[in-house]
Amino acid sequence: MMEGEGAESEPLIRSSSAADRPDPAAGAAARFTEYRRRWFILSVLCLLNCSNAMAWLTFAPVAGQSAQLLCVSLPLVNWLSLVFVLVAVVCSFSSMWVLDTLGLRCSLIGSSWLNACGCVLRVCGVLSVTPQWAVFAVVMCGQTLCALAQPLVIFAPTKLAALWFPDHQRATANMLASMANTVGLLLANLLSPLIVGYSGDLFLLLLIYSIPAALACLLATLGIRQAVPPTPASASSSSSASEPFLQGIRQLLGNRAYLILLACFGSGIGVFTCFSTLLEQILCVKGYSNGFAGVCGAVSIVCGVAGAFLLSLYVDRSKKFTEVMKICMCLTSVSCSVFAVVSQLPQQSVLLVLVCCCFGLFGYSVYPVGMELSVETTHPLGEATSAGLIFTSGQIQAALYLLLLQALATPTHSPTSVCAADTSMNWTVPVLVMAGVCAVSSCGFVVLFHTEYRRLRAEADSATEPEPTGDAADA
Numbered sequence: 001m002m003e004g005e006g007a008e009s010e011p012l013i014r015s016s017s018a019a020d021r022p023d024p025a026a027g028a029a030a031r032f033t034e035y036r037r038r039w040f041i042l043s044v045l046c047l048l049n050c051s052n053a054m055a056w057l058t059f060a061p062v063a064g065q066s067a068q069l070l071c072v073s074l075p076l077v078n079w080l081s082l083v084f085v086l087v088a089v090v091c092s093f094s095s096m097w098v099l100d101t102l103g104l105r106c107s108l109i110g111s112s113w114l115n116a117c118g119c120v121l122r123v124c125g126v127l128s129v130t131p132q133w134a135v136f137a138v139v140m141c142g143q144t145l146c147a148l149a150q151p152l153v154i155f156a157p158t159k160l161a162a163l164w165f166p167d168h169q170r171a172t173a174n175m176l177a178s179m180a181n182t183v184g185l186l187l188a189n190l191l192s193p194l195i196v197g198y199s200g201d202l203f204l205l206l207l208i209y210s211i212p213a214a215l216a217c218l219l220a221t222l223g224i225r226q227a228v229p230p231t232p233a234s235a236s237s238s239s240s241a242s243e244p245f246l247q248g249i250r251q252l253l254g255n256r257a258y259l260i261l262l263a264c265f266g267s268g269i270g271v272f273t274c275f276s277t278l279l280e281q282i283l284c285v286k287g288y289s290n291g292f293a294g295v296c297g298a299v300s301i302v303c304g305v306a307g308a309f310l311l312s313l314y315v316d317r318s319k320k321f322t323e324v325m326k327i328c329m330c331l332t333s334v335s336c337s338v339f340a341v342v343s344q345l346p347q348q349s350v351l352l353v354l355v356c357c358c359f360g361l362f363g364y365s366v367y368p369v370g371m372e373l374s375v376e377t378t379h380p381l382g383e384a385t386s387a388g389l390i391f392t393s394g395q396i397q398a399a400l401y402l403l404l405l406q407a408l409a410t411p412t413h414s415p416t417s418v419c420a421a422d423t424s425m426n427w428t429v430p431v432l433v434m435a436g437v438c439a440v441s442s443c444g445f446v447v448l449f450h451t452e453y454r455r456l457r458a459e460a461d462s463a464t465e466p467e468p469t470g471d472a473a474d475a
Helices: 024-030 037-056 060-070 074-090 092-102 104-125 132-164 170-199 203-223 245-253 256-284 290-318 321-342 349-378 383-408 428-448 454-464 470-474
Strands: none
Touching: 037 104, 037 132, 037 170, 037 203, 060 074, 060 132, 060 170, 074 092, 074 132, 074 383, 092 104, 092 132, 092 245, 092 383, 104 132, 104 203, 132 170, 132 349, 132 383, 170 203, 170 290, 170 349, 245 383, 256 290, 256 321, 256 349, 256 383, 256 428, 290 321, 290 349, 321 349, 321 428, 349 383, 349 454, 383 428
Protein backbone atom coordinates (compact mmCIF):
# COMPACT_ATOMS: atom_id res chain seq x y z
CA MET A 1 0.00 0.00 0.00
CA MET A 2 1.37 3.41 -0.94
CA GLU A 3 2.09 5.77 1.90
CA GLY A 4 -0.76 8.19 2.49
CA GLU A 5 -3.49 5.71 1.64
CA GLY A 6 -6.02 4.69 4.26
CA ALA A 7 -5.64 6.59 7.54
CA GLU A 8 -3.34 9.27 6.24
CA SER A 9 -5.42 10.47 3.33
CA GLU A 10 -8.89 10.32 1.88
CA PRO A 11 -9.67 9.53 -1.76
CA LEU A 12 -10.11 12.55 -3.95
CA ILE A 13 -13.78 12.52 -4.95
CA ARG A 14 -14.64 14.47 -8.08
CA SER A 15 -18.24 14.97 -9.09
CA SER A 16 -19.24 15.04 -12.72
CA SER A 17 -22.38 16.93 -11.81
CA ALA A 18 -22.21 20.65 -12.47
CA ALA A 19 -24.44 21.37 -9.48
CA ASP A 20 -22.17 19.47 -7.10
CA ARG A 21 -18.92 20.71 -8.59
CA PRO A 22 -16.87 22.84 -6.10
CA ASP A 23 -15.47 26.21 -6.93
CA PRO A 24 -12.03 26.31 -8.63
CA ALA A 25 -10.11 27.33 -5.52
CA ALA A 26 -11.61 24.53 -3.46
CA GLY A 27 -10.99 22.08 -6.26
CA ALA A 28 -7.34 23.08 -6.45
CA ALA A 29 -6.95 22.59 -2.71
CA ALA A 30 -8.55 19.15 -2.92
CA ARG A 31 -5.84 17.94 -5.30
CA PHE A 32 -3.20 18.23 -2.58
CA THR A 33 -2.68 16.10 0.52
CA GLU A 34 -0.87 16.70 3.80
CA TYR A 35 0.77 13.53 5.09
CA ARG A 36 1.52 13.05 8.77
CA ARG A 37 4.77 11.32 7.80
CA ARG A 38 6.21 14.72 6.87
CA TRP A 39 6.75 15.45 10.56
CA PHE A 40 8.72 12.22 10.99
CA ILE A 41 11.00 13.06 8.05
CA LEU A 42 11.44 16.58 9.43
CA SER A 43 12.36 15.15 12.85
CA VAL A 44 14.98 12.87 11.28
CA LEU A 45 16.47 15.80 9.36
CA CYS A 46 16.56 17.94 12.53
CA LEU A 47 18.36 15.19 14.46
CA LEU A 48 20.78 14.64 11.58
CA ASN A 49 21.46 18.37 11.23
CA CYS A 50 22.05 18.77 14.97
CA SER A 51 24.35 15.74 15.12
CA ASN A 52 26.40 16.89 12.13
CA ALA A 53 26.86 20.35 13.66
CA MET A 54 28.03 18.78 16.93
CA ALA A 55 30.57 16.72 14.97
CA TRP A 56 31.77 19.88 13.22
CA LEU A 57 32.44 21.79 16.44
CA THR A 58 33.48 18.87 18.65
CA PHE A 59 37.09 19.93 19.14
CA ALA A 60 36.98 23.74 18.78
CA PRO A 61 35.78 24.50 22.36
CA VAL A 62 38.53 22.23 23.77
CA ALA A 63 41.24 22.88 21.18
CA GLY A 64 44.12 23.09 23.68
CA GLN A 65 43.17 19.89 25.51
CA SER A 66 42.53 18.12 22.20
CA ALA A 67 46.00 19.03 21.00
CA GLN A 68 47.52 17.51 24.14
CA LEU A 69 45.38 14.37 24.06
CA LEU A 70 45.94 13.79 20.33
CA CYS A 71 49.66 14.71 20.63
CA VAL A 72 49.51 17.21 17.76
CA SER A 73 49.91 20.95 17.35
CA LEU A 74 47.06 23.45 17.76
CA PRO A 75 46.94 24.33 14.01
CA LEU A 76 46.35 20.64 13.23
CA VAL A 77 43.48 20.55 15.71
CA ASN A 78 41.97 23.59 13.98
CA TRP A 79 41.93 21.58 10.75
CA LEU A 80 39.46 19.19 12.36
CA SER A 81 36.94 22.04 12.05
CA LEU A 82 38.30 23.70 8.90
CA VAL A 83 37.91 20.47 6.93
CA PHE A 84 34.14 21.04 7.02
CA VAL A 85 34.52 24.42 5.28
CA LEU A 86 36.87 22.98 2.67
CA VAL A 87 34.69 19.97 1.89
CA ALA A 88 31.53 22.12 1.78
CA VAL A 89 33.02 24.28 -0.98
CA VAL A 90 34.52 21.38 -2.95
CA CYS A 91 31.45 19.11 -2.77
CA SER A 92 28.69 21.72 -2.99
CA PHE A 93 27.79 21.16 -6.66
CA SER A 94 27.79 17.38 -6.37
CA SER A 95 25.56 17.64 -3.28
CA MET A 96 23.10 19.89 -5.13
CA TRP A 97 23.01 17.39 -8.00
CA VAL A 98 22.34 14.47 -5.64
CA LEU A 99 19.47 16.26 -3.90
CA ASP A 100 17.78 17.59 -7.03
CA THR A 101 18.42 14.53 -9.23
CA LEU A 102 18.52 11.42 -7.02
CA GLY A 103 16.02 12.80 -4.54
CA LEU A 104 15.52 13.53 -0.86
CA ARG A 105 15.37 9.92 0.38
CA CYS A 106 18.70 8.94 -1.19
CA SER A 107 20.32 12.12 0.11
CA LEU A 108 19.12 11.77 3.70
CA ILE A 109 19.97 8.09 3.99
CA GLY A 110 23.38 8.60 2.38
CA SER A 111 24.26 11.59 4.54
CA SER A 112 23.10 9.81 7.69
CA TRP A 113 25.41 6.88 6.95
CA LEU A 114 28.35 9.19 6.20
CA ASN A 115 27.74 11.09 9.45
CA ALA A 116 27.30 7.94 11.57
CA CYS A 117 30.34 6.17 10.10
CA GLY A 118 32.44 9.28 10.62
CA CYS A 119 31.41 9.59 14.27
CA VAL A 120 32.07 5.88 14.93
CA LEU A 121 35.45 6.10 13.20
CA ARG A 122 36.43 8.97 15.51
CA VAL A 123 35.64 6.78 18.51
CA CYS A 124 37.79 3.98 17.07
CA GLY A 125 40.61 6.45 16.53
CA VAL A 126 41.00 7.31 20.22
CA LEU A 127 40.79 3.73 21.52
CA SER A 128 43.87 2.60 23.42
CA VAL A 129 44.53 -0.13 20.84
CA THR A 130 45.19 2.46 18.14
CA PRO A 131 48.90 3.20 17.52
CA GLN A 132 49.79 6.70 18.70
CA TRP A 133 50.95 7.83 15.27
CA ALA A 134 47.61 6.81 13.72
CA VAL A 135 45.27 8.43 16.27
CA PHE A 136 45.03 11.82 14.61
CA ALA A 137 44.87 10.34 11.11
CA VAL A 138 41.90 8.11 12.02
CA VAL A 139 40.10 10.97 13.78
CA MET A 140 40.67 13.22 10.75
CA CYS A 141 39.26 10.52 8.44
CA GLY A 142 36.16 10.39 10.64
CA GLN A 143 35.82 14.17 10.53
CA THR A 144 36.14 14.10 6.73
CA LEU A 145 33.29 11.59 6.43
CA CYS A 146 31.11 13.83 8.63
CA ALA A 147 32.14 16.82 6.49
CA LEU A 148 31.03 15.00 3.32
CA ALA A 149 27.57 14.68 4.86
CA GLN A 150 27.29 18.37 5.75
CA PRO A 151 26.32 19.86 2.34
CA LEU A 152 23.59 17.24 1.87
CA VAL A 153 22.24 18.03 5.33
CA ILE A 154 22.50 21.82 5.01
CA PHE A 155 20.85 21.94 1.57
CA ALA A 156 17.97 19.57 2.43
CA PRO A 157 15.58 21.81 4.48
CA THR A 158 14.27 23.83 1.51
CA LYS A 159 13.81 20.64 -0.50
CA LEU A 160 11.90 18.90 2.29
CA ALA A 161 9.72 21.95 2.95
CA ALA A 162 8.87 22.35 -0.74
CA LEU A 163 7.98 18.69 -1.38
CA TRP A 164 6.22 17.59 1.81
CA PHE A 165 4.71 20.71 3.42
CA PRO A 166 1.80 22.96 2.38
CA ASP A 167 2.44 26.61 1.66
CA HIS A 168 1.38 27.76 5.14
CA GLN A 169 3.98 25.52 6.85
CA ARG A 170 7.00 25.74 4.54
CA ALA A 171 8.88 28.55 6.30
CA THR A 172 8.29 26.91 9.70
CA ALA A 173 9.56 23.52 8.47
CA ASN A 174 12.61 25.17 6.91
CA MET A 175 13.26 27.05 10.15
CA LEU A 176 13.07 23.93 12.32
CA ALA A 177 15.46 21.96 10.11
CA SER A 178 17.90 24.85 9.62
CA MET A 179 17.98 25.97 13.25
CA ALA A 180 18.70 22.39 14.35
CA ASN A 181 22.19 22.98 12.98
CA THR A 182 22.53 26.06 15.18
CA VAL A 183 21.30 24.12 18.21
CA GLY A 184 24.00 21.53 17.48
CA LEU A 185 26.66 24.24 17.55
CA LEU A 186 25.30 25.46 20.88
CA LEU A 187 25.32 21.94 22.37
CA ALA A 188 28.89 21.36 21.22
CA ASN A 189 30.01 24.63 22.84
CA LEU A 190 28.41 23.59 26.11
CA LEU A 191 29.05 19.84 26.22
CA SER A 192 32.61 19.53 24.90
CA PRO A 193 34.27 21.48 27.77
CA LEU A 194 31.97 19.83 30.31
CA ILE A 195 32.61 16.24 29.19
CA VAL A 196 36.36 16.63 28.63
CA GLY A 197 36.71 18.38 31.98
CA TYR A 198 34.87 15.50 33.68
CA SER A 199 36.51 12.53 31.90
CA GLY A 200 39.93 13.95 31.08
CA ASP A 201 39.99 12.23 27.68
CA LEU A 202 38.26 12.31 24.30
CA PHE A 203 36.81 8.79 24.27
CA LEU A 204 33.70 9.58 26.32
CA LEU A 205 33.14 12.83 24.40
CA LEU A 206 33.25 11.14 20.98
CA LEU A 207 31.19 8.18 22.20
CA ILE A 208 28.39 10.46 23.42
CA TYR A 209 28.44 12.44 20.16
CA SER A 210 28.13 9.22 18.13
CA ILE A 211 24.79 8.27 19.77
CA PRO A 212 22.57 10.87 18.00
CA ALA A 213 24.42 10.19 14.74
CA ALA A 214 23.69 6.46 14.97
CA LEU A 215 20.06 7.11 15.94
CA ALA A 216 19.55 9.45 12.97
CA CYS A 217 21.07 6.83 10.66
CA LEU A 218 18.75 4.12 11.99
CA LEU A 219 15.63 6.28 11.69
CA ALA A 220 16.51 7.50 8.20
CA THR A 221 17.30 4.03 6.86
CA LEU A 222 14.23 2.31 8.27
CA GLY A 223 11.71 5.15 8.32
CA ILE A 224 12.16 7.20 5.13
CA ARG A 225 10.53 5.18 2.35
CA GLN A 226 9.75 7.76 -0.31
CA ALA A 227 11.47 10.81 -1.75
CA VAL A 228 8.20 12.57 -2.52
CA PRO A 229 4.64 12.12 -1.22
CA PRO A 230 2.20 10.13 -3.38
CA THR A 231 0.07 13.25 -3.80
CA PRO A 232 1.70 16.73 -3.96
CA ALA A 233 1.44 18.87 -0.84
CA SER A 234 1.09 22.06 -2.91
CA ALA A 235 0.81 23.20 -6.50
CA SER A 236 4.48 24.17 -6.69
CA SER A 237 5.85 20.83 -5.47
CA SER A 238 4.72 19.03 -8.62
CA SER A 239 6.90 21.29 -10.79
CA SER A 240 9.93 21.36 -8.46
CA ALA A 241 13.30 20.85 -10.19
CA SER A 242 11.65 20.69 -13.59
CA GLU A 243 14.84 21.79 -15.37
CA PRO A 244 17.97 19.65 -15.87
CA PHE A 245 20.69 20.40 -13.31
CA LEU A 246 23.21 22.21 -15.54
CA GLN A 247 20.49 24.13 -17.36
CA GLY A 248 19.11 25.16 -13.98
CA ILE A 249 22.52 26.48 -12.93
CA ARG A 250 22.71 28.59 -16.09
CA GLN A 251 19.25 29.99 -15.43
CA LEU A 252 20.20 30.86 -11.86
CA LEU A 253 23.27 32.76 -13.03
CA GLY A 254 21.05 34.74 -15.40
CA ASN A 255 18.56 35.70 -12.69
CA ARG A 256 19.45 39.23 -11.55
CA ALA A 257 17.43 39.14 -8.34
CA TYR A 258 18.97 35.81 -7.35
CA LEU A 259 22.51 37.06 -8.00
CA ILE A 260 21.89 40.03 -5.69
CA LEU A 261 20.57 37.66 -3.02
CA LEU A 262 23.56 35.37 -3.61
CA ALA A 263 26.05 38.20 -3.07
CA CYS A 264 24.35 40.14 -0.25
CA PHE A 265 22.87 37.30 1.79
CA GLY A 266 26.01 35.23 1.23
CA SER A 267 28.02 38.15 2.59
CA GLY A 268 25.82 38.15 5.70
CA ILE A 269 26.52 34.45 6.22
CA GLY A 270 30.23 35.17 5.86
CA VAL A 271 30.09 37.96 8.45
CA PHE A 272 28.35 35.68 10.97
CA THR A 273 30.96 32.98 10.42
CA CYS A 274 33.68 35.55 11.16
CA PHE A 275 31.81 36.71 14.26
CA SER A 276 31.51 33.16 15.62
CA THR A 277 35.11 32.27 14.80
CA LEU A 278 36.82 35.41 16.10
CA LEU A 279 34.58 36.35 19.05
CA GLU A 280 36.87 34.92 21.75
CA GLN A 281 39.99 36.48 20.21
CA ILE A 282 38.32 39.90 19.87
CA LEU A 283 37.10 39.97 23.47
CA CYS A 284 40.06 38.46 25.34
CA VAL A 285 42.37 41.35 24.48
CA LYS A 286 40.00 43.71 26.33
CA GLY A 287 39.98 41.57 29.47
CA TYR A 288 36.89 39.41 28.84
CA SER A 289 37.36 35.75 29.78
CA ASN A 290 36.81 32.75 27.54
CA GLY A 291 33.77 31.86 29.64
CA PHE A 292 32.23 35.26 29.01
CA ALA A 293 32.92 34.97 25.28
CA GLY A 294 31.14 31.61 25.35
CA VAL A 295 28.17 33.23 27.07
CA CYS A 296 28.02 35.91 24.36
CA GLY A 297 28.11 33.27 21.63
CA ALA A 298 25.45 31.16 23.35
CA VAL A 299 23.17 34.17 23.90
CA SER A 300 23.36 35.11 20.22
CA ILE A 301 22.45 31.54 19.19
CA VAL A 302 19.55 31.20 21.64
CA CYS A 303 18.10 34.56 20.61
CA GLY A 304 18.57 33.63 16.95
CA VAL A 305 16.68 30.35 17.34
CA ALA A 306 13.83 32.06 19.22
CA GLY A 307 13.68 34.85 16.64
CA ALA A 308 13.72 32.37 13.75
CA PHE A 309 10.74 30.52 15.24
CA LEU A 310 8.63 33.66 15.60
CA LEU A 311 9.75 35.09 12.27
CA SER A 312 8.96 31.90 10.36
CA LEU A 313 5.46 31.73 11.82
CA TYR A 314 4.88 35.31 10.70
CA VAL A 315 6.27 34.77 7.20
CA ASP A 316 4.24 31.59 6.72
CA ARG A 317 1.08 33.65 7.19
CA SER A 318 2.04 37.02 5.68
CA LYS A 319 4.34 35.87 2.82
CA LYS A 320 6.35 39.09 3.28
CA PHE A 321 9.73 37.50 2.59
CA THR A 322 11.43 40.55 1.07
CA GLU A 323 10.19 43.04 3.66
CA VAL A 324 11.29 40.83 6.56
CA MET A 325 14.70 40.24 4.97
CA LYS A 326 15.36 43.93 4.36
CA ILE A 327 14.33 45.02 7.87
CA CYS A 328 16.33 42.28 9.59
CA MET A 329 19.44 42.85 7.49
CA CYS A 330 19.37 46.57 8.33
CA LEU A 331 18.98 45.86 12.05
CA THR A 332 21.79 43.29 11.82
CA SER A 333 24.15 45.86 10.30
CA VAL A 334 23.27 48.31 13.10
CA SER A 335 23.97 45.61 15.71
CA CYS A 336 27.28 44.76 14.03
CA SER A 337 28.31 48.41 14.04
CA VAL A 338 27.49 48.75 17.74
CA PHE A 339 29.43 45.55 18.46
CA ALA A 340 32.45 46.95 16.61
CA VAL A 341 32.51 49.89 19.03
CA VAL A 342 31.51 48.21 22.30
CA SER A 343 33.86 45.25 21.84
CA GLN A 344 36.81 47.65 22.00
CA LEU A 345 35.77 48.97 25.43
CA PRO A 346 36.73 47.18 28.65
CA GLN A 347 34.26 46.46 31.47
CA GLN A 348 31.12 46.61 29.32
CA SER A 349 29.86 43.07 29.95
CA VAL A 350 26.15 43.86 30.17
CA LEU A 351 26.17 46.00 27.04
CA LEU A 352 28.13 43.34 25.13
CA VAL A 353 25.64 40.64 26.05
CA LEU A 354 22.75 42.86 24.87
CA VAL A 355 24.51 43.63 21.59
CA CYS A 356 25.24 39.95 20.95
CA CYS A 357 21.61 39.20 21.75
CA CYS A 358 20.44 41.68 19.10
CA PHE A 359 23.07 40.47 16.64
CA GLY A 360 21.79 36.90 16.92
CA LEU A 361 18.11 37.88 17.08
CA PHE A 362 18.19 39.76 13.77
CA GLY A 363 20.97 37.88 12.02
CA TYR A 364 20.58 34.18 12.78
CA SER A 365 16.78 34.34 12.64
CA VAL A 366 16.68 35.54 9.04
CA TYR A 367 18.61 32.55 7.65
CA PRO A 368 15.61 30.24 6.97
CA VAL A 369 13.63 33.18 5.57
CA GLY A 370 16.47 33.93 3.16
CA MET A 371 16.58 30.33 2.01
CA GLU A 372 12.83 30.34 1.39
CA LEU A 373 13.20 33.62 -0.53
CA SER A 374 15.82 32.01 -2.76
CA VAL A 375 13.27 29.34 -3.72
CA GLU A 376 10.55 31.92 -4.34
CA THR A 377 12.95 33.85 -6.58
CA THR A 378 14.01 30.85 -8.69
CA HIS A 379 10.98 28.51 -8.87
CA PRO A 380 10.63 25.99 -10.54
CA LEU A 381 14.38 25.33 -10.40
CA GLY A 382 15.67 22.86 -7.81
CA GLU A 383 15.40 24.04 -4.21
CA ALA A 384 18.66 22.40 -3.19
CA THR A 385 20.51 24.17 -6.01
CA SER A 386 19.20 27.66 -5.25
CA ALA A 387 19.77 27.33 -1.48
CA GLY A 388 23.05 25.45 -1.90
CA LEU A 389 24.66 28.11 -4.05
CA ILE A 390 23.86 30.75 -1.42
CA PHE A 391 25.40 28.63 1.34
CA THR A 392 28.49 28.02 -0.82
CA SER A 393 28.75 31.75 -1.51
CA GLY A 394 28.63 32.37 2.24
CA GLN A 395 31.40 29.82 2.90
CA ILE A 396 33.68 31.29 0.22
CA GLN A 397 33.10 34.84 1.44
CA ALA A 398 33.68 33.72 5.04
CA ALA A 399 37.08 32.29 4.10
CA LEU A 400 38.04 35.50 2.31
CA TYR A 401 36.82 37.71 5.17
CA LEU A 402 38.69 35.61 7.75
CA LEU A 403 41.92 35.96 5.81
CA LEU A 404 41.38 39.72 5.43
CA LEU A 405 40.45 40.37 9.07
CA GLN A 406 43.35 38.32 10.43
CA ALA A 407 45.72 40.16 8.09
CA LEU A 408 44.45 43.52 9.40
CA ALA A 409 44.88 42.51 13.05
CA THR A 410 48.17 43.67 14.58
CA PRO A 411 50.05 42.38 17.65
CA THR A 412 49.52 44.37 20.83
CA HIS A 413 50.55 44.32 24.49
CA SER A 414 47.34 45.44 26.14
CA PRO A 415 47.55 45.47 29.97
CA THR A 416 43.95 44.22 30.18
CA SER A 417 44.51 41.20 27.93
CA VAL A 418 43.63 37.73 29.22
CA CYS A 419 44.55 36.01 25.96
CA ALA A 420 46.97 33.10 25.85
CA ALA A 421 50.65 34.04 25.71
CA ASP A 422 51.75 35.90 22.58
CA THR A 423 48.25 35.83 21.02
CA SER A 424 47.00 39.34 21.91
CA MET A 425 45.97 41.18 18.76
CA ASN A 426 44.51 44.62 18.13
CA TRP A 427 41.14 44.00 16.46
CA THR A 428 39.94 47.61 16.21
CA VAL A 429 40.39 47.91 12.44
CA PRO A 430 39.16 44.37 11.62
CA VAL A 431 35.87 44.73 13.52
CA LEU A 432 35.22 48.09 11.87
CA VAL A 433 35.85 46.49 8.47
CA MET A 434 33.48 43.65 9.40
CA ALA A 435 30.79 46.19 10.33
CA GLY A 436 31.41 48.02 7.04
CA VAL A 437 31.02 44.83 5.01
CA CYS A 438 27.77 44.06 6.83
CA ALA A 439 26.45 47.58 6.20
CA VAL A 440 27.36 47.55 2.50
CA SER A 441 25.72 44.18 1.89
CA SER A 442 22.57 45.27 3.75
CA CYS A 443 22.31 48.56 1.86
CA GLY A 444 22.93 46.81 -1.44
CA PHE A 445 20.18 44.32 -0.74
CA VAL A 446 17.67 46.99 0.34
CA VAL A 447 18.29 49.17 -2.72
CA LEU A 448 18.83 46.59 -5.46
CA PHE A 449 16.74 43.54 -4.60
CA HIS A 450 13.30 43.32 -6.17
CA THR A 451 11.56 40.13 -7.25
CA GLU A 452 8.23 38.46 -7.79
CA TYR A 453 7.37 35.36 -5.77
CA ARG A 454 7.34 32.80 -8.56
CA ARG A 455 6.30 29.84 -6.43
CA LEU A 456 3.38 31.68 -4.84
CA ARG A 457 2.28 32.92 -8.27
CA ALA A 458 2.37 29.36 -9.66
CA GLU A 459 0.22 28.19 -6.77
CA ALA A 460 -2.23 31.05 -7.26
CA ASP A 461 -2.50 30.23 -10.96
CA SER A 462 -3.12 26.59 -10.10
CA ALA A 463 -5.87 27.56 -7.67
CA THR A 464 -7.75 29.38 -10.44
CA GLU A 465 -7.62 26.48 -12.91
CA PRO A 466 -10.98 24.73 -13.32
CA GLU A 467 -11.22 21.29 -11.79
CA PRO A 468 -11.42 18.47 -14.36
CA THR A 469 -14.72 16.65 -14.78
CA GLY A 470 -15.21 13.12 -13.54
CA ASP A 471 -14.71 11.64 -17.02
CA ALA A 472 -11.53 13.68 -17.59
CA ALA A 473 -10.19 12.69 -14.22
CA ASP A 474 -10.83 9.01 -14.91
CA ALA A 475 -9.14 9.31 -18.27
